[in-house]
Amino acid sequence: MTGAVVTAWSAISACGVGRAALRAGQARPTRVDGGPGDEAFLAADFVVDEALGTKGTGSMDRSSALGIGVVGDVLAGLAVDERTGVVLGTTSGSAQTQLEFTRDSLTRRKPYFVNPATMPFALMNSAAAQAAIWHKLTGPNSTIAGGRLSGLGVLRYGTRLLAAGRASGVVCGAVEEYSAARAWLEEHRGRRGSLLGEGAAAVFVEPAGSPRPVLAEVLGIETRVAVDGDPEAALASGVRRVLERAAIEAGDVTTVALSAPGGLLGEAERAVADAAFSGLTAVVDPAEAVGDVGAAIGMFQVVAVLDRPGFALVTALDDDGTVGCGLLRVPDVS
Amino acid sequence: MRRVVVTGIGVVSSIGTGAGEFAEALWEGRSGAGPIEAFDTTGFAHANGCEVRGFEPERWLRRVPVSEAGRATQFAIAAARMAVADAGIAESALRERPGVVSIGTTDGGSDDGERLAQTVVRESFEAMDPAAARRVPASRLAVGVARELGLTDVDVSTVATACAAGNYAIGNGFDAVRLGEAEYALSGGADALCRMTFTGFYRLGAVDPERCRPFDKDRRGILTGEGAAVLLLEPLEAARERGARSYAEVLGYGLNCDAHHQVAPDGDSVRRCMELALADAGVAPDEVDLISAHGTGTKANDATECGAIRQVFGEQPPRTVSVKSMLGHTMGAASALGAAACALGIAGSFVPPTINHGETDPECGIDCVPNTAVEAELNVVQNNALAFGGNNAVVVLGRPR
Incomplete structure (x- = not known):
């Protein structure tokens, strides 16, 4: 038991900006140039200049803009204090910004004729730091580079900050932009998921006892590294442990949200879900609506279960060998 | 809340490898500065840095193939191996208990990333090296440590809070052990010299042409460096029980x-x-x-x-x-x-x-x-x-x- 509860959420994706847009689930892929594929699920409704204005956004990477946007939307209407924190997940930050920085250095007359304003945006902590600057959040501010495990990694890191008394509340989120650079890197890595997408999703997590209505309790998170090359067994062991610790039977789980990494990992994830749970468990796959949003998928899984009362399990697998699951209880408010 | 102690230290640095050699270098005030060789510095008026020379990844990577680990991951693995050996605890003992591997980094696999960018600039996206592309995600640092040491039941996180990331990773491991969520933590940080960071600081006028002289009235900036340090953190009680030496307590x-x-x-x-x-x-x-x-x-x-x-x-x-x-x-x-x-x-x-x-x-x-x-x-x-x-x-x- 982490003792932490989720009391707010938001998301930005190809479905649009905000909760209602994601729940409506109407997304169409957009034509893209320069990547290995010619379509992607872009968050086309999120126009940086319109959402954030033109001041300070000129050199900004899209990941940072998405981070600022989603954190702002989660916190809208909430009172923050000086110990409100932000923790965001990523794969490697903005691959496009990093590529362009190096390209400038290699192609201009002098190798140091680069735009110094873009440098901070090339760092992986840019999205979380920008969200803090934009929304004046002076509490713990951290970035977890967890690939597809980022959702669970961030949630665990954030709940740990709360348990240790280091934050009054934490926006736990994850961000992934679409760019040609990312698409090509993924292609060469042998990616097998659905059409690439970009997006950001985040939840506000605070200690139990908050006066706000509880959307979910975070019961537990378990991760494993499949050092023997068997992610299915490692995930199954994590699932057993998380249920055991919460004293819950597999049959009590009402929803499983998949990370859908595709390929063999995707099959392993399905196999664990099929073996552990009965046909009565609903299986949701948020990537069907938002595409393969990389590091952001975990948070899209978390927000996908928030309107499904009962016990929900979020699973995750990354091709670096990490697997994991998180157990939430969504109260029935009807 | 449990008390937490540092029982093992592993170091890869420009002034010494391993806790003993590193301590000696600190005592002697050794300098790791020299001309950068990690990347082409043509066109820069000056390019000194603190590079790790003569690092042999094969010495430390036994399970993880060297070709699957970027330089920062290799450093992290080497430092973690040294920390475990230094603590006098068997790897098998760590495998039996829940742990944390938390490694901070600024650049992660960016050294591979920028070589891929060079391929894109000089050739094309299609010509990227797939093995290098797989080494880019920063999660590889912490996961690499777990894979190398055969640690399954671990909370692995690569903490990407730029130049403060090492302390973030130590703090995270400290909290996990203190709260009883983990029985040990391998916490630290790792980075490899990278052209992007050097260029950025250079452009900001923040790289000293010769040497790094903090607090001096004539100081002119940083020298970029590379290396890794990993600490093994254990509950005080457990360390006492096995008769381990503690360097320090994390207060x-x-x-x-x-x-x-x-x-x-x-x-x-x-x-x-x-x-x-x-x-x-x-x-x-x-x-x-x-x-x-x-x-x-x-x-x-x-x-x-x-x-x-x-x-x-x-x-x-x-x-x-x-x-x-x-x-x-x-x-x-x-x-x-x-x-x-x-x-x-x-x-x-x-x-x-x-x-x-x-x-x-x-x-x-x-x-x-x-x-x-x-x-x-x-x-x-x-x-x-x-x-x-x-x-x-x-x-x-x-x-x-």
Whole structure:
């Protein structure tokens, strides 16, 4: 038991900006140039200049803009204090910004004729730091580079900050932009998921006892590294442990949200879900609506279960060998 | 809450490999500076850095194929292996208990990323090397450590809070062990020299042409560096039970965010972070015997940081040193190397010097232990870290008792 509860959420994706847009689930892929594929699920409704204005956004990477946007939307209407924190997940930050920085250095007359304003945006902590600057959040501010495990990694890191008394509340989120650079890197890595997408999703997590209505309790998170090359067994062991610790039977789980990494990992994830749970468990796959949003998928899984009362399990697998699951209880408010 | 001690230290650095050699180098005030060879520096008027020379990944990587690990991952793995061996604990004993692997980094696999970018610029996206593409995701650092040591039941996280990441990773591991969520933590930081970071700092006019001279009135900036440090953290009780040596106890840490500016540190926020750390450690400012400063050697950092130190500690602050004078700025590894230096200083009763020092900048106004180490009984030591994005973290270590 982490003792932490989720009391707010938001998301930005190809479905649009905000909760209602994601729940409506109407997304169409957009034509893209320069990547290995010619379509992607872009968050086309999120126009940086319109959402954030033109001041300070000129050199900004899209990941940072998405981070600022989603954190702002989660916190809208909430009172923050000086110990409100932000923790965001990523794969490697903005691959496009990093590529362009190096390209400038290699192609201009002098190798140091680069735009110094873009440098901070090339760092992986840019999205979380920008969200803090934009929304004046002076509490713990951290970035977890967890690939597809980022959702669970961030949630665990954030709940740990709360348990240790280091934050009054934490926006736990994850961000992934679409760019040609990312698409090509993924292609060469042998990616097998659905059409690439970009997006950001985040939840506000605070200690139990908050006066706000509880959307979910975070019961537990378990991760494993499949050092023997068997992610299915490692995930199954994590699932057993998380249920055991919460004293819950597999049959009590009402929803499983998949990370859908595709390929063999995707099959392993399905196999664990099929073996552990009965046909009565609903299986949701948020990537069907938002595409393969990389590091952001975990948070899209978390927000996908928030309107499904009962016990929900979020699973995750990354091709670096990490697997994991998180157990939430969504109260029935009807 | 459990008490947490440092029982193992692993180091890869430009001035020495392993806890023993590193301690010796700190005592001697060795410099890791030299011309950068890691990437082509044609066109830069000057390009000194603190590079790890003669590193042999095959010595440390036994399970993870060398071709699957980028240089920063190799450093992290080597440092973690050394930390475990140094602690005198069997890998099999770690495998039996839940643990944390938490590695901080600024650049992750960016050295591979920029070589791929070079391929794109000179050839095409299609020509990218798939093996290099797989080494780019930063998660590989922490996962690499777990794979290499055969650790399955672990919470792995690569913490990407730029130049303060080492302290963030140590703090995360400390909290997990303190709260009983894990029975050990391998925490630290790792980074490989990378052209992007060098170019960025160079463009900002923040790279010293020759040597890194923190707190000096003539300081001109950082030297970029590379390396890794990993600490094995264990509950005090468990360490006692197995008769382990403890270098230091982790007394507490603090973290906050300036929420102010991307690259300029905010003195008031840095002050606040130190206060949070001292409160967490249950230590009063006058009990601190030594500060291992972030001390990058840039005009802005050193003046701002020392100003914040004087706000917390008064006009006679404890000795304040910068190991970056020897190691350069090793980015995500920096505060992990700093923490390792603090723990070794406590255990060896000495203060590492700030080398390359001529005359202290009156704006800094601290005793930086110029050029020569001194013997001293250290009971409480504070390790500072600041980062772009206003990510601050301060770790407080104490003599084990």
